[in-house]
Amino acid sequence: MSGIDIFKVLADPTRRVVLERLATTELTATDLREGFAISQPAMSHHLAVLRAAGLISERREGRFAYYRMAPEGLAPLHYWIARYKAFWPSRIDSLKDLLKEMDQ
């Protein structure tokens, strides 16, 4: 029990966008604010929440803080959803099939 609810962490849309950006690049807190109508402290707090959940990692360099995604942080979610795949209709087993479905 980490005491942190990953579902609550990911329930915030801003945090999900942040995570998406950090999946491919390493960015500073200021870089990340671009595109958001959000104050610096607000972003700082979101990053703290994501970090506490193990979803991002931080690299300090002077006065800059570089963040990037920590994919292993999604393991609890992966684990959670995996338990339900036993009941899964086989057609949504693969991403390919899922995308086909979504096109309809």
Added chain:
Amino acid sequence: MSGIDIFKVLADPTRRVVLERLATTELTATDLREGFAISQPAMSHHLAVLRAAGLISERREGRFAYYRMAPEGLAPLHYWIARYKAFWPSRIDSLKDLLKEMDQ
């Protein structure tokens, strides 16, 4: 865009327990209250939220409402997490490996 945020829906621990119970059995709203210190309207509301998200289905029979899980409702979550598996360390690819990791 369904307008419903599945992450917010699943962010509530009570709703996750409800979902877990409904994965294996079909139960009525009253049955589901067992084990929860929760009022009948509160449970009714949770069920409405889960239903709106497509996570459970309802079968009416007289004055009873039987609920059960609708696994396809998890497809959006499956889809979301799948996008990150590209960045995934291979060791958390399978549930077996994940469980091994969690034992440590």
Added chain:
DNA sequence: ATAACACATAAGTCTATGCTTATGTATGTG
């Protein structure tokens, strides 16, 4: 040394949401 910068923390506000009790609606039962 002073100032600018990058970020974190603190304090206070506002809204979302989960809860309660009260009431409504439909379906059964004596």
Added chain:
DNA sequence: CACATACATAAGCATAGACTTATGTGTTAT
């Protein structure tokens, strides 16, 4: 018919959480 049961909806409250401005801490630049 009257009454109980199963569930939904309404109204109001209380807490959680996302936001703001103000301030603090450490680092680089002039």
